[in-house]
Amino acid sequence: MMNFILNPFETTSEQKQWLVGLLTLILGATLGYVFNARFDGLIDLHFTEKVYYTEPLFDLLIACAMTSVLLFGLGKFINPKTRFVDVVFPSLWAKMPYVLTTFFNINQASYKSGNQIMEAFQKGSHFEPSTATLALLLIEGAVMLLALMISVIWLFNGFKVATNSKGLRNNIYFILVLMLAEIASKYLISAIN
Amino acid sequence: MRPKLPIQCPGCDNPLSVSQLSCSVCSTQVSGSYSLPMLLQLSEDEQNFIIQFLLSSGSLKEMAAQMGNSYPTVRNKLDDLIQKVQTLKEKYQS
Numbered sequence: 001m002m003n004f005i006l007n008p009f010e011t012t013s014e015q016k017q018w019l020v021g022l023l024t025l026i027l028g029a030t031l032g033y034v035f036n037a038r039f040d041g042l043i044d045l046h047f048t049e050k051v052y053y054t055e056p057l058f059d060l061l062i063a064c065a066m067t068s069v070l071l072f073g074l075g076k077f078i079n080p081k082t083r084f085v086d087v088v089f090p091s092l093w094a095k096m097p098y099v100l101t102t103f104f105n106i107n108q109a110s111y112k113s114g115n116q117i118m119e120a121f122q123k124g125s126h127f128e129p130s131t132a133t134l135a136l137l138l139i140e141g142a143v144m145l146l147a148l149m150i151s152v153i154w155l156f157n158g159f160k161v162a163t164n165s166k167g168l169r170n171n172i173y174f175i176l177v178l179m180l181a182e183i184a185s186k187y188l189i190s191a192i193n
Numbered sequence: 194m195r196p197k198l199p200i201q202c203p204g205c206d207n208p209l210s211v212s213q214l215s216c217s218v219c220s221t222q223v224s225g226s227y228s229l230p231m232l233l234q235l236s237e238d239e240q241n242f243i244i245q246f247l248l249s250s251g252s253l254k255e256m257a258a259q260m261g262n263s264y265p266t267v268r269n270k271l272d273d274l275i276q277k278v279q280t281l282k283e284k285y286q287s
């Protein structure tokens with residue numbers, strides 16, 4: 001079971017992987033719109049005052065496309081038999097943990113706490129949150145960290161399955177390409193907006 | 194339970210060779226030093242993979258569905274197996 005959670009790409013059929021990928025896009029755009037969330041980067045999730053339905057959808061599409069193209073390039077370099085579709089799946093799936101954490105912004109809760117922290121920081125005063133706010137921030141931080149870990153693990157394992165990548169050198173290339181994908185997708189999303 | 198054919202020495206991990214064969218009907222025994230055929234030098238899982246590959250007419254997609262694995266997982270197993278067979282073939286020929 002644990003093996004499936006950490007590496008669903010080893011056993012899940014292509015149809016099911018497409019289904020989860022499309023669900024991520026639809027759910028991401030919907031929840032992003034409802035909870036005012038932007039996925040402006042490969043491993044980014046930010047809450048804002050107001051978003052349009054198309055904004056989180058384009059964020060997801062750009063980040064996934066950028067990640068897929070760059071990972072495919074590296075995949076072809078490592079193993080010429082790599083198929084594009086096999087790197088698209090982990091790129092899409094890796095967004096699911098972030099999509100599910102948008103619930104933290106119900107009633108703009110996370111956005112308001114973030115603003116309070118920023119205001120206190122700009123004024124140079126201490127941020128004194130209520131117990132409920134502090135508890136929410138702590139839980140949110142822990143869940144976000146877990147989401148980040150799952151996302152990166154899925155990208156890594158999905159890439160390994162797609163390319164049959166082995167060895168430390170390929171892992172270092174993977175990390176470099178992931179960093180490049182984060183920078184490129186963040187730049188492209190901010191340039192379009 | 195059908196016992197597995199050992200292909201590696203449990204003491205030093207080197208490949209084992211055949212030193213004796215016997216007829217189960219008349220008990221005639223043949224002794225000598227014969228190396229195992231290349232396919233028998235693969236593990237049981239690898240031999241089963243090859244049989245599955247033949248039975249599905251080489252369709253990796255069909256194999257993936259039968260084995261409950263994704264297509265790239267099966268292709269990776271095949272690639273690893275090809276590499277192992279090539280190494281064995283080089284050893285076999287030298």
